Amino acid sequence: MTFDIAWTRRVAHQWRTKADDWVIEATLTERVLLGGKPAIKVICRIAAIDEDKIDEEAARDRFWHAARARLGKLYRLDGHARDGIERLLALKVPRPAPIGAGLPASQAAE
Numbered sequence: 001m002t003f004d005i006a007w008t009r010r011v012a013h014q015w016r017t018k019a020d021d022w023v024i025e026a027t028l029t030e031r032v033l034l035g036g037k038p039a040i041k042v043i044c045r046i047a048a049i050d051e052d053k054i055d056e057e058a059a060r061d062r063f064w065h066a067a068r069a070r071l072g073k074l075y076r077l078d079g080h081a082r083d084g085i086e087r088l089l090a091l092k093v094p095r096p097a098p099i100g101a102g103l104p105a106s107q108a109a110e
Contacts, residue, residue: 002031003081005046005088012050022051026067026089028074046070046085049093061096064089 006029012021025048030041047066053059067089071082 003043003085003088004029004031004040005085005092006040006042007092009051023048024051024054024092026092028071028085044070044074046089054093057096060093063093064095 006027008025008027009022010025012023026046028043028046030043032039032041047063047070049059049063067086071077071085077085
């Protein structure tokens, strides 16, 4: 099984008139052979993040929480495949820093 991530960009809220709010959405795909021809099969939507909030720690944390929860529900994935998919996601949306990563050792222990 060869998995890949398709990234789509869409307007966050279509009912708004403001077209500045964009969401980047990660979709899990699989490369398969159908009738002897290569094809891409969409497996599921993994998670989405506001495009202008991709640098915010809280937004990345929400993205990764949703992504790990969704990947955990896919029983067809083994640990090796899940790790590979998470690496692909991390290329576009960096993982959030662990709690206390930016603090000095004396403050992190408190």
